[in-house]
Amino acid sequence: MIQAMNISKSFNGKKVLDKITMEARDGEIFGLLGPSGAGKTTLIRVLTGQLQFEEGDAFVMGKSVKELKGKDKKQFGIMMDDFGLYDRLTCYQNLRVFADVYGVNDEDIYEVLKEVRLEGAEKKEASKLSKGMKERLRLARAFLHRPKVLFLDEPTSGLDPQTANEIHDMILKRKNDGCIIFLTTHNMHEAEKLCDRLVLLNDGHIVEEGAPQELCLRYDHQKRIQVVMKDGRTRDYSFDEKSGEEIGRIIGSGNLLTIHSKEPTLETVFMELTGRRLEV
Numbered sequence: 685m686i687q688a689m690n691i692s693k694s695f696n697g698k699k700v701l702d703k704i705t706m707e708a709r710d711g712e713i714f715g716l717l718g719p720s721g722a723g724k725t726t727l728i729r730v731l732t733g734q735l736q737f738e739e740g741d742a743f744v745m746g747k748s749v750k751e752l753k754g755k756d757k758k759q760f761g762i763m764m765d766d767f768g769l770y771d772r773l774t775c776y777q778n779l780r781v782f783a784d785v786y787g788v789n790d791e792d793i794y795e796v797l798k799e800v801r802l803e804g805a806e807k808k809e810a811s812k813l814s815k816g817m818k819e820r821l822r823l824a825r826a827f828l829h830r831p832k833v834l835f836l837d838e839p840t841s842g843l844d845p846q847t848a849n850e851i852h853d854m855i856l857k858r859k860n861d862g863c864i865i866f867l868t869t870h871n872m873h874e875a876e877k878l879c880d881r882l883v884l885l886n887d888g889h890i891v892e893e894g895a896p897q898e899l900c901l902r903y904d905h906q907k908r909i910q911v912v913m914k915d916g917r918t919r920d921y922s923f924d925e926k927s928g929e930e931i932g933r934i935i936g937s938g939n940l941l942t943i944h945s946k947e948p949t950l951e952t953v954f955m956e957l958t959g960r961r962l963e964v
């Protein structure tokens with residue numbers, strides 16, 4: 685479990701995290717969704733014991749992050765920009781460096797390389813990898829030692845959709861293996877796809893929290909249904925009995941092409957709450 689209780693953090697007198705309270709439960713992917721500058725990376729640095737803070741406390745697996753020792757940190761896997769690769773080392777050598785720290789054997793290194801689909805590239809220098817391959821190697825490094833907790837800071841930022849999807853599959857596999865995953869993103873589609881629960885973060889404040897669908901339904905003020913018919917017509921209906929009868933008639937006539945409820949996206953919810961967009 686990962687718990688933050690009233691965490692506040694300032695840089696040069698400016699509050700960048702303001703009384704953050706949240707809890708990520710075992711077995712779930714917990715998301716922090718917010719635009720650039722919201723405080724996502726800062727919160728990950730706090731939760732992984734890399735950064736001191738003025739107020740509150742945070743606990744990972746029952747231990748205060750103020751008291752984390754080296755051996756506790758070995759239970760974490762961290763993927764963030766500060767944790768780069770050694771450009772002159774090969775894929776295998778990059779993992780070997782960390783394997784030595786974590787007591788991981790060669791067999792497991794090759795197993796992890798296979799899991800991130802870098803088998804065959806183990807002798808390739810990191811500097812010669814494509815961006816997608818680099819990201820996969822960074823992910824491999826984060827879970828090389830089979831940590832119980834994974835912190836992923838914008839794991840697909842700047843990647844093409846296909847590579848992002850591959851990384852999503854790898855993250856979901858870690859969840860199925862029982863890992864608790866704390867993930868940050870500014871991409872609502874990623875949040876919707878991966879996160880069991882999330883918080884919306886803006887300017888160091890949590891503005892909402894819940895499961896992605898639950899959040900969208902909570903802010904569905906219009907409650908409309910859109911029906912597209914085979915003859916090209918589109919109609920909007922409200923959630924009432926009369927609409928139900930009309931929609932029933934369309935379905936009965938065989939003229940229905942698609943039918944969707946029109947709840948807002950996470951981006952629209954974020955806009956309503958903050959007046960800002962997630963991506964600029």
Ligand SMILES: Nc1ncnc2c1ncn2[C@@H]1O[C@H](COP(=O)(O)OP(=O)(O)O)[C@@H](O)[C@H]1O
Pocket residue numbers: 695696700718719720721722723724725726727
């Ligand atoms: N080491 C630092 N020194 C001063 N300001 C910082 C530092 N790290 C982050 N900040 C500021 O804190 C705010 C939140 O940054 P960050 O956590 O990186 O946001 P995000 O990851 O959501 O983009 C930003 O205004 C950023 O400029």
Ligand SMILES: [Mg+2]
Pocket residue numbers: 724725726837838
């Ligand atoms: Mg960041």
